[in-house]
Amino acid sequence: MLVVFGVVVLALVLFATELLPIDVTALLVAVVLMVLGPLTDITVQEGLSGFSNPATITVLAMLILSAGVSKTGAVQILGRRMARFAGTDRRRQLAATIGVTSISSGFINNTPVVAILVPVVSDIAHKGKTSPSKLLMPLSFASMLGGMLTLIGTSTNILASSTVASLGQQEEYAGLGLRAFTVFEFTDIGLLVLAVGSVYLMTIGYRLTPERVPPEEGYVEEYEIEGFLTDVVVDADSPLTGMPVSRAVDERLFDADILQLERGGERFSEPLGKKEIQPGDTLRIRADRNTLRRFMLADGLSLLGGPRTDAELTETDEGIDPALVEVVVPRGSFLVGETLASSTFRQRYDANVLAFRSRGELIRNRLEDITIQVGDTLLVQTTPDSLDRLAENRDFIVAREPEQPSYRTEKIPLAVGIVLAVVGVAALGLLDIVVSALAGVVAMLVTGVIRPNEVYESVEWNVVFLLAGVIPLGIALQNTGGAQLLGALVALTGNYLPAIGVLWVFYVATSLITNVISNNASVVLMIPVAVDAAVRVGASPFAFVLAVTFAASTAFLSPVGYQTNLFIYGPGGYRFTDYARVGGLLQLVLSVVTVVGIVVFRGLTV
Numbered sequence: 001m002l003v004v005f006g007v008v009v010l011a012l013v014l015f016a017t018e019l020l021p022i023d024v025t026a027l028l029v030a031v032v033l034m035v036l037g038p039l040t041d042i043t044v045q046e047g048l049s050g051f052s053n054p055a056t057i058t059v060l061a062m063l064i065l066s067a068g069v070s071k072t073g074a075v076q077i078l079g080r081r082m083a084r085f086a087g088t089d090r091r092r093q094l095a096a097t098i099g100v101t102s103i104s105s106g107f108i109n110n111t112p113v114v115a116i117l118v119p120v121v122s123d124i125a126h127k128g129k130t131s132p133s134k135l136l137m138p139l140s141f142a143s144m145l146g147g148m149l150t151l152i153g154t155s156t157n158i159l160a161s162s163t164v165a166s167l168g169q170q171e172e173y174a175g176l177g178l179r180a181f182t183v184f185e186f187t188d189i190g191l192l193v194l195a196v197g198s199v200y201l202m203t204i205g206y207r208l209t210p211e212r213v214p215p216e217e218g219y220v221e222e223y224e225i226e227g228f229l230t231d232v233v234v235d236a237d238s239p240l241t242g243m244p245v246s247r248a249v250d251e252r253l254f255d256a257d258i259l260q261l262e263r264g265g266e267r268f269s270e271p272l273g274k275k276e277i278q279p280g281d282t283l284r285i286r287a288d289r290n291t292l293r294r295f296m297l298a299d300g301l302s303l304l305g306g307p308r309t310d311a312e313l314t315e316t317d318e319g320i321d322p323a324l325v326e327v328v329v330p331r332g333s334f335l336v337g338e339t340l341a342s343s344t345f346r347q348r349y350d351a352n353v354l355a356f357r358s359r360g361e362l363i364r365n366r367l368e369d370i371t372i373q374v375g376d377t378l379l380v381q382t383t384p385d386s387l388d389r390l391a392e393n394r395d396f397i398v399a400r401e402p403e404q405p406s407y408r409t410e411k412i413p414l415a416v417g418i419v420l421a422v423v424g425v426a427a428l429g430l431l432d433i434v435v436s437a438l439a440g441v442v443a444m445l446v447t448g449v450i451r452p453n454e455v456y457e458s459v460e461w462n463v464v465f466l467l468a469g470v471i472p473l474g475i476a477l478q479n480t481g482g483a484q485l486l487g488a489l490v491a492l493t494g495n496y497l498p499a500i501g502v503l504w505v506f507y508v509a510t511s512l513i514t515n516v517i518s519n520n521a522s523v524v525l526m527i528p529v530a531v532d533a534a535v536r537v538g539a540s541p542f543a544f545v546l547a548v549t550f551a552a553s554t555a556f557l558s559p560v561g562y563q564t565n566l567f568i569y570g571p572g573g574y575r576f577t578d579y580a581r582v583g584g585l586l587q588l589v590l591s592v593v594t595v596v597g598i599v600v601f602r603g604l605t606v
Contacts, residue, residue, distance in 0.1 A: 001480040003039040007032055008482075008525065011473065015517035018374070018560070021336065022518050023462040026469025033472050041479040042472055049475070050468035054434045055162030059109075059155040060464055061437035065419055066109045067458030068441075068450040070116055072415045073407025075104055079120035088128040094206060097121055097135050098198050102146030106190075107419060110147035110154050111460070114140055114564040115330065115397050122326075122399045122571055131211035136568035137582055138201045138209070143564050144554045145197040148190040151183045151433065152423065153553075155463055156519045158433075160549040161185075163474060163527045164542075170478075173531065176541050183427040186546055189597040193550065196593045200586050208582045212573030219324050220307065222573065223355040223379050228364045229259070229284060230292055230306040236279045238300030245272040248283075254295050255366050256287035259352045259381065286354060288365060323387045324354075326571050327378045328397040331563055332462040335395065341368040349390060351382035359559075360575040375559060377570020394457055399571045411449045418443045466520055474524040487532025494537035499604050502537050503547050504595045506530050510551035511587055515561035523552045540605055543598050550594045556583025 007029060014025040033040045034047035050056060069075065082100045086093040097117075104113045121139050125132040147153035151161060161181040168178030213222055220226060234240055240248050249256050261268045261275055262282035268275065277283070282304060285292060296303065329335050335343050340353055355364045356378040363370055377399075382390070391398040392406075422440035426433040444450045450458065477483040490509075494502050506526070514522040530544040555561030557580050559569045565579060598604075 001482050001485065003036055004033075004041075004476045004480045004482050007036075007040065007476070008473065011470075011521065012517055015521055021462065022331070022521075023465035023469065026466045026518075026521070028469070030469045030472045033476050040476045042476050046475050046479075047472045048468075050471035053162055053467070053471050054432070055155075055159045055471070056464060056467045058158045058162075058434045058437050059467060060459055061434070061441050062109050062152050062155075062158070063112070063459050063463070064441045064450065064455055065422065065437065065444065066112045067454065068444040069108055069415045069419060070112055071408055071450055071454065072412045073409055074412045074415060075108070075113060075116045076120065076407065077409070077412075078104070079117055083120065083124045083127070086124055086128065088130075090128070090130050090134065091202070093124055093128055093130055093135060094138060094202060097124070097139050098142040098201055101139050101142040102149070102194055102198070105143045105146030106149030106153050107423065109152070110143040111563050113146075114143045114567050118328070118397055118567055118571060119391075119399050125215070129215045131213050131215045133212040133572045133574065134206065134209055136572040137574065137578070138205065140562070140564040140568045141197065141201060141205075141556055141583065141586070144556070144562060145190075145194045148193055148550060148553055149187055150190075150423070151181050151185060151426075152437075154519075155467070156523055156553045157181065157549060159467060159471075159520050160523045160527060160545065160552070161433075163471075163524060164531075164545045167478075167528065167531055173535075173541070176531075176535070178531065178541055178545070182429075183423055183433065186549075188601050189546070189550070189594065192597045193554075193590055193594055197586060197590060200589060205582050205586060208585075210574075210578055210581075212575070212578070213571075219326070219354075219379055223357070223362060223364070225286075225355050225364060225379070226306070228286055228288055229354070230287070231262075231282050231284050231304040232292075232296060232301040233304050234277055234279055234281045234283065235300040235302055238277075238279065240277045240299050240301075241279055243277050245275050245277060248277060248299075249295070251368070253298075254287065254291050256285055256291055256295055257352065257367075258283050259286055259354075260284035286352070286367075323384055324379070324381050325387060325390075326399040327380050327390060328399060328567055328570055329372055329374060329376045329378070330395075330397055330567065331374045332460055333374075333395040335372045336374055337371060339369055339371055343372075349380075349382060349386045351380045351386055351390070353378050353380055355379045357570045357573070360569070375566030375569045397567055408449070411447070414447045415444065415449045418447075418449065463520075466518060470518070470521045470524045473521075474528055477525070478528050483528035484532045486529040488536060490529065490533045491536035499537050499539040500595060500599055502533065503539065503544060503598070503604065504591060506533065506544055507547045507551045507591045507595055510548045511555065511557075511591065514552045514555040515557040519552045519555055519562060523548060526552070538605075540603060543602050543604050546598050546602065547595060550598075551591075554587070554590060556587050 011029045014020055030047050033042040034044055082096040086096040121135050122132050125135050151157050164178050165180035167173050245258050353367055358376045390396050418440050422436045425431050426436040493505055510526045526548045530548045531541040534541040534544040559565045559579055
């Protein structure tokens with residue numbers, strides 16, 4: 001048991017610090033449990049059971065179904081109609097954002113919903129003279145609230161369902177009503193939580209959400225890069241004459257990039273590498289003032305000025321104006337853990353990174369050498385063609401809709417019909433949700449809603465490996481008696497609190513843990529403990545399971561507690577503390593509302 005607790009502590013530390021990617025941490029945990037099998041009471045079969053667990057397969061299938069709907073543009077089109085409804089009225093913008101996001105998240109995995117709607121909502125904000133900060137945090141929070149409407153709204157619900165079903169098959173918990181969730185198992189409680197949460201976001205939450213990004217401010221001002229972009233003229237005696245742009249800057253001496261070359265009234269942006277510099281050329285340099293001064297003195301350059309607005313950065317005479325966009329790095333992107341230099345990002349996408357925001361901090365120096373983290377937002381200057389490639393790549397979330405998206409709009413009825421059939425068949429009990437979801441995937445492939453090569457790209461493999469890795473940890477807690485011990489300790493609060501108080505304690509504890517580690521990991525760790533504690537205080541274990549499930553799926557206190565919070569971190573210009581500022585009171589309010597809802601709708605007795 002002590003060894004398993006040691007593994008739990010190791011997992012918590014690694015999840016919280018992100019020293020390793022969370023999926024790597026999860027696999028490490030599974031490997032350690034199997035290597036130490038005699039001490040952890042885990043067999044090889046149990047250690048690998050996460051890969052064949054119905055929850056893992058169901059999540060994989062639902063991610064593919066969500067991608068299929070995304071390929072048709074159904075959610076994007078709904079977002080555009082939302083924009084037309086919202087107009088420039090801030091309250092309508094907020095109401096439309098919450099309404100569309102929450103309802104969509106109930107039937108499509110909420111993580112891709114947010115990824116799809118970030119550019120839509122950002123455009124609504126900019127066109128309506130509203131700060132994106134005012135809409136993007138409600139977007140993420142509403143997706144979590146909507147994800148609790150059905151079983152398939154989030155991977156956490158599916159994993160919780162599988163975990164409780166597994167516990168229900170154990171002899172010691174027989175007759176306690178532990179079983180897998182139905183599709184609409186907690187929809188009534190979810191509607192209550194969504195209603196209260198929406199009212200909060202429309203009133204108190206709106207007032208508490210800061211305007212980190214001023215509504216009419218461009219990217220140049222927002223990222224404070226005026227002092228880092230300068231135009232210089234190549235003098236007649238410059239040693240750069242005849243040198244290709246790719247060799248003009250000695251990166252060992254200067255932290256600088258040449259972003260644009262102007263010659264004879266023509267401006268050229270990427271790719272610039274092979275162009276030879278000539279006297280009289282105007283070069284646009286990214287560098288701080290001190291570096292620029294040294295570079296000019298060393299290479300015979302004269303100061304000309306520099307761009308001060310977005311328009312000056314996106315105007316060329318090539319006939320194709322470059323685009324200036326924010327690009328968010330999601331979990332699973334090839335950029336995570338890389339630098340701009342090691343990833344060859346500029347060469348792959350003909351794109352210049354002008355600055356980026358990491359964990360709320362603006363970075364404009366040594367861009368090539370900074371290790372990129374999940375949730376970082378890059379300010380990118382690129383061509384329209386490259387922008388489209390970035391937008392279509394699952395390694396990025398581009399905070400702007402492509403000008404001419406290639407959606408399969410003719411497939412919308414098929415995609416929506418397949419998702420409804422998956423939900424309906426599972427809800428009626430005709431097929432298990434895992435079978436129904438897999439059948440839906442096959443139907444989308446056969447009808448051309450999604451193509452075979454897109455299936456593998458659409459799966460968030462980091463989520464799949466995370467599930468496969470943490471499931472054995474829950475089994476180890478059960479097998480060694482660790483869950484029972486923790487349950488007994490928590491049950492001691494029953495000496496001072498009524499059963500509903502213990503239920504509330506579990507909600508709060510789970511929500512706090514989720515805001516530090518992965519929501520899926522918190523479900524695996526807390527459900528066995530909650531069940532055992534419920535048995536000891538004479539309460540309904542199923543009620544405790546529901547409390548843990550809701551708490552794990554609503555992490556409002558930090559940007560790292562839930563992936564959708566990371567998606568909006570950079571585009572919203574938020575600081576780490578903004579999440580607690582807006583989400584702290586919401587978390588507290590929902591802890592009471594959820595617990596009361598569970599007691600009223602499900603009861604607290606066995």
